[in-house]
Amino acid sequence: MSGNIFTPFSEQELLPKEEKLEVIKKNPKFSIGIPKETCLNERRTCITPDAVQVLSQHGHEIRIEAGAGLGSFFTDQQYSEAGAIIVDSPSEAFSQDLVMKINPPTLEEINMLRPCTYLISALQINLRDTAYFMKLAEKKVNAIAFEFITDDYHQRALVRLIGEIAGTASVLYSSELLSLSNGLMLGGITGVRPTEVVIIGAGIVGEFAAKAAIGLGATVKVFDNSLSKLRRLHTLVDGRVPTSIIDPKELAKSLRRADVVIGALARMNQQPVITEEMVVKMKKGSVIIDITIDHGKVSETSELTTMEQPYFIKHEVIHCGLPNLTSRIPRTTTKAISNFFLSYLLNYDQEGGFENMLVHTNQMKDSLYMYKGRHTKKSICERFNLTYHDINLLIF
Numbered sequence: 001m002s003g004n005i006f007t008p009f010s011e012q013e014l015l016p017k018e019e020k021l022e023v024i025k026k027n028p029k030f031s032i033g034i035p036k037e038t039c040l041n042e043r044r045t046c047i048t049p050d051a052v053q054v055l056s057q058h059g060h061e062i063r064i065e066a067g068a069g070l071g072s073f074f075t076d077q078q079y080s081e082a083g084a085i086i087v088d089s090p091s092e093a094f095s096q097d098l099v100m101k102i103n104p105p106t107l108e109e110i111n112m113l114r115p116c117t118y119l120i121s122a123l124q125i126n127l128r129d130t131a132y133f134m135k136l137a138e139k140k141v142n143a144i145a146f147e148f149i150t151d152d153y154h155q156r157a158l159v160r161l162i163g164e165i166a167g168t169a170s171v172l173y174s175s176e177l178l179s180l181s182n183g184l185m186l187g188g189i190t191g192v193r194p195t196e197v198v199i200i201g202a203g204i205v206g207e208f209a210a211k212a213a214i215g216l217g218a219t220v221k222v223f224d225n226s227l228s229k230l231r232r233l234h235t236l237v238d239g240r241v242p243t244s245i246i247d248p249k250e251l252a253k254s255l256r257r258a259d260v261v262i263g264a265l266a267r268m269n270q271q272p273v274i275t276e277e278m279v280v281k282m283k284k285g286s287v288i289i290d291i292t293i294d295h296g297k298v299s300e301t302s303e304l305t306t307m308e309q310p311y312f313i314k315h316e317v318i319h320c321g322l323p324n325l326t327s328r329i330p331r332t333t334t335k336a337i338s339n340f341f342l343s344y345l346l347n348y349d350q351e352g353g354f355e356n357m358l359v360h361t362n363q364m365k366d367s368l369y370m371y372k373g374r375h376t377k378k379s380i381c382e383r384f385n386l387t388y389h390d391i392n393l394l395i396f
Helices: 049-057 076-082 090-094 130-138 157-182 204-216 227-236 248-257 276-280 330-351 354-360 362-367 378-384
Strands: 031-034 061-065 085-087 098-100 118-121 142-145 196-200 219-223 260-263 287-290 311-314 317-320 368-371
Touching (some): 031 090, 049 061, 061 076, 130 368, 130 378, 142 362, 157 204, 204 227, 204 260, 219 248
Parallel strands (some): 061 085, 260 287, 287 317
Antiparallel strands (some): 142 368
16 A cells, blocks of 8 residues: 555566566587598589688688688688688688588598598499498597578479579580580581581480570580480470480480580489490590489490599590589589579577588478488488488488
């Protein structure tokens, strides 16, 4: 009772108090390691100095091995000025919370990984064996493969992105090889018969190879066993490109007239569609570029090549079997890959860490082929006779 006014509150309780707002607890930041690539004369890297600056501003620590960006024409000074810590030892780059690479780590590099590290790299499954996965499992690594990352439309987003570059690059490089072999220019000139390009595979790589070849003025024909892909390509290029199912007789006929053949069809554990007999009958000095060779040969005569020896000649036909063709244009490819991963890394804060990203993001779950040393990709387990663990049962 106060001043004849009844109140159930004491005078102290009626005094105004400061407002209490909910404070969102931020997750601890993580450290990112970018080691120098050592395989296949790799020139690309996962992250640009611009991306390093953005991540540094968000409080993340990036440790880059000295010289890691030189192949993509990014200097250590540029990375350092953007906020990265330059380290001399590869083991220091491999000992961070998240390790990002282009090529899969070698067995020696796997030894440098800390237990439960997150590893993001390509897998190149056609070049792997059971021992590789067992070695990763010993380290209890959480491994994500480029090839398995999908977007909201269930398309392999990074594969598509690199495929766009690879398709265009294959035509530009074949033009260089064609002029080297017999002095022809890839394209069409007034009064001169245009060069003929045969593309095997109507996916993303084939689509962009076709667009590049058409842009140069070449005559293009595309083969694929998927009618839906051929129909899609036919629509995208305004019906200017003849298309065909892979019929051996029709293919052999086209190959005899071809100046350039682009292999853009993944042939995992399948027979090549171009036989050695077909290659023997091709024009002298013609070019075969087998882009998807790390997923299986398109031509029986193709072999893996390196940046130092990018092509070889067999049956008087130039063969290129670079599994990392986009390394020939490393700066563009690095920028594209870096932009792609930057969006995922920035989502880390919103999702509340990698564990929550795996729980809430199906795209991340689908890309994970190992979780804390357990094999979580069914197709890989079946191929390499590994014990399969359902990721949905492991993360809850």
